Amino acid sequence: MGRYILRRSLQAVGTLFLVVFVLHLLTTFAIQLNGNPALAFFGDRVPSASQVAAVEARFGLDDPCFDQVGNPCLGPFAERLAGYAQGDFGTNLRGREVTDIVATAAPNTLKLFAVVTVTWLVMGMFLGSMAARWRGRPADHGIRMTSVLIDAFPIFVLLLVYRYVFSVPLSEWARSTFGSDSLPAQLFRPSFDADHAWASVLVPGLLLGLAGSAAFIRLVRASQLESYAGEHVRTARSKGLHERHVLLHHVVRNSSVPVVTAVGLTFTEALAGAVITEGMMNIYGMGGVLWEAVRGSDIGLVIGVVTILAIVTVVVMIVVDVAYAALDPRIRYE
Amino acid sequence: MTAVGQMTTSAPTGGTALRAAAGETLLEVEDLAVEFRTPDGTVRAVDGLSYSVRAGETLAIVGESGCGKSVSSLAVMGLLAPTARITKGAARFRGTDLLALRPKEHRRYCGEHVAMVFQDALAALNPVHTVGYQLGEALRARHGVSRGEARRRAVELLDLVKVPNARQRVDEYPHQFSGGMRQRVMIASALAMDPEVLIADEPTTALDVTVQAQVLRLLAEIQAERTMALVLITHDMGVVAGVADDVTVMYAGRAVEQAPVREIFAAPAHPYTRALLRSVPSLATRGAAAGAGARADAKAAGGRLDVIPGRPPSPGQVPSGCPFHPRCEVAQDVCRTDPPPLAAIPAEALTTAAPRAAACHFALDVLGGARG
Known part of the structure; x- marks a missing residue:
């Protein structure tokens, strides 16, 4: 190992x-x-x-x-x-250290990421497992239809619709009903507010997570179906184990390998999505910083931020690979 | 090869007090029928199969691929695919009809009383769990045995099936085992809950011939030790000769002949059984053939191997009348129209007291012809 x-x-x-x-x-x-x-x-x-x-x-x-x-x-x-x-990632055009900019922007991105990751993991695992469990039944068809439907709406369309069609009326309604400092009013703000970071990244994060989960649902479904058909599942049942035990230890556990692989892929996808989301929702995060840097021809900042994002991505990939090996002994002993 | 004599002698009555006495009927399948839903309509994979197996004895179910032998045992275990349906019949374990139970209760009998060894151990064992986990899993989940105790039992089980170095190998994964050792692990896993009936579905098909013999010997030993009832599913008549007490020959989802192993090798009563015996390579059947045998074996031993012309019918297109008639060398007109029932052969036609049955209009002729 x-x-x-x-x-x-x-x-x-x-x-x-x-x-x-x-x-x-x-x-x-x-x-x-x-x-x-x-x-x-x-x-x-x-x-x-x-x-x-x-x-x-x-x-x-x-x-x-x-x-x-x-x-x-x-x-x-x-x-x-x-x-x-030496840890020197250069400065932006105004002389501010890139590391310093990232240090203030990254926490907001991480918050967005947390919401995104939880959303698509929960959605994907839950809906994917449901679809696999009830293969060919209405639940399965419904979930698959939904995932295709989500796929048909790219993240920027979802965000545009949310921002211009729902966000403004919803936040106005929330402000007049619950008061301008209330949580609902913050939730539906069309733009980022540093004082209520969690509340203002929640809805964009949910939307981005939803967009990411579409493919993930189908992957979880497919990999679990493969496990269901596996002969080792039949063996587990022949031992008289409870169906729930079989499901957890022989179906979900075995299908976790491709799922973890997808976590890495979806992470990078979410990274790209975050740049768009942050840009559109005015969230001051890594994506937002990069967005501004590119528009302002701030070469130093672009290189610094992209390098840091690359480092993060590569680290995530290593974590995924190690998790992969931990989950499947056949990879470990190659 | 004196395997026949050795292994068909009834097992010593050992084991614990809870063990069934040798000879007690443990599993009784009666008039079992299984249908599959396919895009071309329903097809009947098993049609009116009956057999019973007693403690300490081995029943071999023999037939070509697709004859329904595996499906029938999966039905007994409640492990059929969702597209399959049991349309009639019973599978009684000590009088309890497993098929009449709710799935959850049926499942409770699995492993504990009736356990199954699967054909391809590499696929049948879970690749991501250690062998020790899989051996102790049922004990832990069902009997609440502690982790340490389950591991200890796993090592014992590996010792039981003669996996060398069990203490170390218990922490390894299935892919680190050789084919033969993996099949031993599979057997150990089936024995974990100390079942009274063991169904072994082609347990040696994927193995080398030498390893096959070892695994079969192991199965026979364990069965004798524990006075288990063993249902051995195979397509290999050589294997049958080695370990079985009784034989059920299946064709197109039906039992076509049922008899004790000596009698069936000495004088088959169904043309299909006779053809199967002729198609066994002579080396493997030397012991059986020498025992008087189907005269035709002499021909097979001398030169080319006999093959059964044609192919077994697919369950969707079973021929009219006797399903074997298109491939049968003694088929008459009646065989094309009237399906022969599985009927007991009259006692006066038999040389021993053991009852036997065959589904052939000309069973007596075949039997007589074999005796020559």
Whole structure:
């Protein structure tokens, strides 16, 4: 097991390096084609040559390779890696540390994630198990129809509809009925409020979780159906075990392997969804920060945030892989 | 190969006081019929099957794939697929009709009184639980045995089925066992609750020939020790010769011949049984064939192996009349129209007192022909 974790961790470091390198190549290429991002620092003002040079120096954009299209700019890349090694993820255009920005934004994202993960895990496991248990019955058909229906509404459509059709009237109604500081009024706010972080991420989180759970429901159903048909389930029944015991220890337990794999996949999906959700619901989180950084050409911030998100993703993947091995002994002993 | 003589002698009356006395009828299946719903309508997989098996004795149910032998035992265990339905019949364990019980109560008899060994141990054991967990699982869940005690019993069970190094192997997973050892684990798992009746569904089919013999010997030993009733489902007449006391030959969901093992090997009364015996490779049947046997075996032993022409009918398209008539070498016109009932053979046609039955219009001719 120890060796397995070590091997996966080494692979993860390799993956991370690749992500960072590709990210560097893409941004470098963008700078080379689109012109100097240091100009974004000055907004509408026209800076003098010395001012531009000073800003370029400050953000590490003074290397001549940024003017040569196609040059991979390995020098600045090495410098950045050296910075990462010391925990220095650079600054945004206003000189604020990326780590500092992430430290304030991340908790809101984590809250959103918590709501999302709980929603789709509960929805997926519950509805998926129900559909598998009553295969071919009305409950099964209903659940499958619902999951396809959810899939037909992408997250941004769900959010748009919620925000413009439901959120405003609901929050107005809640404010007039329960008072403007009441919980219902906070729940249906169309935008984020840092003072009521949990309340304002709840509904967007539920919606994002719902969108993610659609595919998850079908996966849980399929993997449990496979377990149901398994001969080991028949063996368990032949021992005279209670159906509930058989279900838990031989069906759900055996179908947990693909389900855990899906947790990793859905996590990354939720990450992408969070960027959209946070952007649309004005939630100040990682996604929101990234959204703003991209719009403001804040290259340093984009690279820093994406790198941190990549690290988080890779760590989640390792956790999933280790859980996978813990759940299925056949993988452990490969 | 003196296996026949050795193993058909009735088991020593050992075991605990709770054990059934050898000879007591433990499981009695009567007129069992099972239907399956398929896209092409319902098909009858088992049609009026009856058999009984006594403590300390082995009944072999023999037939080709799809003849309903596995389905009938799954019905007894209450493990049929949702598409299957038991349309009539009873399966009495010590007088209690298991099929008349509610599913939950039926389940309670499983493992405790009637247990089953499945064919493919790799698939039948759960890959994500240790062998020890699976052996002790029922004891823990049903008898509230503690974890440590269940583990101790698991080690005992592994010792019982002669898995070497049981103390260490109890913590391993099924995929770490060889095929033969895995089948032993499967047997141990069925024995965990000390059942009185063991149904073994082709327990050696997936194994090498040498390992097959070991596993069968083990089964016979354990059965004798515990005075268990054993229902051995197989398609292998060689296996039957080795361990069975009585034989039920099935064809197209029906029993076509029922007789003690010696009599059936000496003189089959149904053309299908005769054809089955001829199609066994000579090495495996040497013991049986030498015992006087179907004369035709001499031919098989000398040269090419006889095969039964055609294929067994699929349960959806059973021929009219006797289901075996398209493949039968003695079929007459009557066989195409009238299905023969499973009828007792008159005592005067028999050489021993043991009753036997065959479902053939010409059973006496076949029997006489075999005696030559």
